[in-house]
Amino acid sequence: MCLNDVVIDRASLSDVSGILKLAQANDAEHGGMLLGRLQPEAVMMTISQMPCVVARKDGQVVGFLLSWLKTSANLPIVKVMLQAYVGTKDAYLYGPICVDETMRGQGIAAIMFAKLKNFLPEREGILFIKANNKASLQAHQKMGMCKMAEFIYEGTEFLVFAYNG
Numbered sequence: 001m002c003l004n005d006v007v008i009d010r011a012s013l014s015d016v017s018g019i020l021k022l023a024q025a026n027d028a029e030h031g032g033m034l035l036g037r038l039q040p041e042a043v044m045m046t047i048s049q050m051p052c053v054v055a056r057k058d059g060q061v062v063g064f065l066l067s068w069l070k071t072s073a074n075l076p077i078v079k080v081m082l083q084a085y086v087g088t089k090d091a092y093l094y095g096p097i098c099v100d101e102t103m104r105g106q107g108i109a110a111i112m113f114a115k116l117k118n119f120l121p122e123r124e125g126i127l128f129i130k131a132n133n134k135a136s137l138q139a140h141q142k143m144g145m146c147k148m149a150e151f152i153y154e155g156t157e158f159l160v161f162a163y164n165g
Contacts, residue, residue: 006103008111010119011052011064016043018061019054026098038096046072050092051119053112055099062100065112067120068093077128077153085149085160087126094125094163113143117165124164131157 011019023038046052046068055063070093073079078093094116099108116125129136131150140161149160 003106003108006055006057006062006106006108008053008055008063008108008115010115011047011054011066013044013047015054015056015061015064016040016047018056019043019064019066022061022064022098022100023096026101051116053115053119055103055108055112057103062103063098063108063112065097065109065116066095067116067125070126077158080151080153081126081128081158081160084151085126085162087148087162088124091124091126091162092120094127109139110143117163120165122165124162126160126162128158128160131159 020038020040020043027037043066046066049069049072050067052067053065054061070082070087070091073082073093097109097112126148127140127145128151129140131137137159143163145161145163147159148162151158151160
């Protein structure tokens with residue numbers, strides 16, 4: 001598959017169902033590494049408030065990268081992460097990022113990340129990754145993110161990464 005068949009752009013409300021479908025296919029219940037379940041209302045809210053990015057192939061969402069205001073952090077795990085590392089005053093939350101299994105290894109995640117950084121220049125992004133998610137850790141380090149802190153949530157070790165847009 002050619003990468004030029006994939007369109008990477010700012011997410012819109014019409015992408016919400018595709019984002020939710022891809023997220024569900026990659027959650028822990030289905031053997032993936034995404035934590036929790038994205039709620040439609042939350043995804044609609046963040047797309048309305050912050051730039052989020054999608055990759056589409058033939059009109060279908062094959063990748064997404066969400067960003068969130070720190071003030072919208074109402075998930076317990078995010079609150080614990082922000083206690084470990086709060087970031088700058090105007091920092092935002094990065095993630096989740098997800099690429100369809102059949103589309104991985106083509107650089108889609110890196111392109112979505114670069115697009116998000118262009119939308120939010122000069123701002124710090126903060127994210128967490130499970131310490132045992134070697135593929136995600138390697139991909140995020142390759143994209144220039146730095147480990148800032150560690151935390152334990154419900155018995156699982158997580159690493160906090162950050163980057164500047």
